Amino acid sequence: MSLLSRIQEKKPEQKNDSSVEATQEETQDVASPKKDLMAVFRESRKSEAPKKKTNQSPVNKHQELKNLLHKQILQEMKEDEEIEAIIPNIDAMAIEIIKEDETFRGKVDRKRVVDELINDLTGFGPINPLLLDEDVSEVMVNGPSHVYCERKGKLELTNITFRDHEHVMSVIEKIVAPIGRRIDESSPMVDARLPDGSRVNAIIPPLALNGPTLTIRKFSKDPFTIDDLIQFGTLTAEMAMFLDACVKARLNVFVSGGTGSGKTTTLNVLSNFIPNDERIVTIEDAAELQLGQEHVVSLESRPPNIEGKGSISIRDLVRNSLRMRPDRIVIGEVRGSEALDMLQAMNTGHDGSLATGHSNSPRDMIARLETMVLLAGVELPVKAIREQIAGAIDVIIQQSRLKDGTRKIVKITEVQGLEGDVIVLQDIFTYQQEGVDERGKIIGRLIPTGVRPKFYEQLETSGINIPVSVFLDEEDWPV
Numbered sequence: 001m002s003l004l005s006r007i008q009e010k011k012p013e014q015k016n017d018s019s020v021e022a023t024q025e026e027t028q029d030v031a032s033p034k035k036d037l038m039a040v041f042r043e044s045r046k047s048e049a050p051k052k053k054t055n056q057s058p059v060n061k062h063q064e065l066k067n068l069l070h071k072q073i074l075q076e077m078k079e080d081e082e083i084e085a086i087i088p089n090i091d092a093m094a095i096e097i098i099k100e101d102e103t104f105r106g107k108v109d110r111k112r113v114v115d116e117l118i119n120d121l122t123g124f125g126p127i128n129p130l131l132l133d134e135d136v137s138e139v140m141v142n143g144p145s146h147v148y149c150e151r152k153g154k155l156e157l158t159n160i161t162f163r164d165h166e167h168v169m170s171v172i173e174k175i176v177a178p179i180g181r182r183i184d185e186s187s188p189m190v191d192a193r194l195p196d197g198s199r200v201n202a203i204i205p206p207l208a209l210n211g212p213t214l215t216i217r218k219f220s221k222d223p224f225t226i227d228d229l230i231q232f233g234t235l236t237a238e239m240a241m242f243l244d245a246c247v248k249a250r251l252n253v254f255v256s257g258g259t260g261s262g263k264t265t266t267l268n269v270l271s272n273f274i275p276n277d278e279r280i281v282t283i284e285d286a287a288e289l290q291l292g293q294e295h296v297v298s299l300e301s302r303p304p305n306i307e308g309k310g311s312i313s314i315r316d317l318v319r320n321s322l323r324m325r326p327d328r329i330v331i332g333e334v335r336g337s338e339a340l341d342m343l344q345a346m347n348t349g350h351d352g353s354l355a356t357g358h359s360n361s362p363r364d365m366i367a368r369l370e371t372m373v374l375l376a377g378v379e380l381p382v383k384a385i386r387e388q389i390a391g392a393i394d395v396i397i398q399q400s401r402l403k404d405g406t407r408k409i410v411k412i413t414e415v416q417g418l419e420g421d422v423i424v425l426q427d428i429f430t431y432q433q434e435g436v437d438e439r440g441k442i443i444g445r446l447i448p449t450g451v452r453p454k455f456y457e458q459l460e461t462s463g464i465n466i467p468v469s470v471f472l473d474e475e476d477w478p479v
Helices: 003-009 018-031 037-048 061-076 087-100 110-122 125-132 165-179 226-232 237-248 263-271 314-321 338-347 362-374 382-392 456-461
Strands: 136-142 147-151 154-157 189-193 199-203 213-217 253-257 280-284 296-300 328-331 354-358 395-401 407-419 422-436 442-448
Touching: 061 087, 061 110, 087 110, 110 125, 125 136, 125 147, 125 165, 125 213, 165 189, 165 199, 165 213, 226 237, 226 263, 237 253, 237 407, 237 422, 253 263, 253 362, 263 354, 263 395, 280 314, 296 314, 314 328, 314 338, 328 338, 338 362, 338 382, 354 362, 362 382, 362 395, 362 407, 362 422, 382 407, 382 422
Parallel strands: 253 354, 253 395, 280 296, 280 328, 328 354
Antiparallel strands: 136 147, 136 213, 147 154, 189 199, 199 213, 395 407, 407 422, 422 442
16 A cells, blocks of 8 residues: 555545535525625725735645645654654655655645645744744734744745644744743733743734734844944944943943834843853843853743732742842833832842833833832822932933834933932933935934033942043044
8 A cells, every 4th residue: 555545544534515615606696686886896996905815725735745744744653752853754755645646746846845844843833934044033923824024124024824823823832832821712912932032922812803913023042242232333332331331330220112122132232241250130021131141040920820820920020039139130121010129129239230111212211110110009209209210220221223124222321310300311322313325224323422421430439441532422532
């Protein structure tokens, strides 16, 4: 008996419903009422509208070969055998099936079928090539037939498709299951991470109307260094020298910016300035930071279980970290009531802490922190909250993703203190946009404002010497 015969022998017979479908179509034609003008208009609009891509076809030989291969793998795999052991034999199986069934010849790309099957078995299905592509920084699956990616800062529609909604769900479950997360109708949203630290968000029906939606923000396998950010134009060498000094002098630094602006990457780079002999506790929703120091304790929040219990929030972890004798506390993102505990920690001896948050400017970040403190449920007067913020945070780094896709630190701002009821901010470095070139790239430069920070003397007493020229624009340098 041939290989194809053995596989098909196990395949259940499918009923031929073509006659039933034909009868239904005839019935519909007879019963359909006379079309009015609005119906005609709608039909004409449908014909003008762009047709959506679909994977369903009467005879999908590509999928048929893939299914046959999958069944043959299941038949030939021995008990407790690793899937990697059978991967080298898949191509030979495909060749044998095609030899026995002439209908596959000329209609199926064998290499593509084998590659897709290997991606399904060992990776994350159709999107695996995008995850392996170093030029791709983000992958967005908006249902089975619409897969987008961000390549070199620009969004583009790919030719990658999934088989159906269940295929997308299987990939999502493959991502979240190993880290103890779950996603179903009772818990239709999840934040997770890939083994390389890339951030994953998934949302499924009934919340996602277009089907399971998956967003993956990739991180480099080798964490970016400060030299990489200088090369990308995210900041200048002078700004890097200044930030290095701020971290080593144990100033409290807050990185703010919009979604996708590069806050986590910058936080990771800043964390690498922390001396190797200090104890660091990192706190995140999904562990993404890749610190190179030896003494690092990574904490990760936990969502509630199926009964709605057992949740451990960022705020709980911040409180617990204070009992762990940390030299530095690094918070992946401050978005709620944990802001109060973070500010108290910064004001009670835990200097040199780092954190990120969402905002459009340093001033907006201050206002958001005030709001987040109020979420803690403690009735504090606004002035007391502002005193906490002014005493805790020393430097705010504002990062933005510009229209051409580039990510830049557009402001480094000092929090100088409280005057009356207003927190005084002073820009140390800023980004000056000068125009746009013929390729759509934004022309601009990062320049110092000429103002030395108030904590400059604190840097000197810490044994850190920064040339005064760092705070002056090249045009203002003395001749």
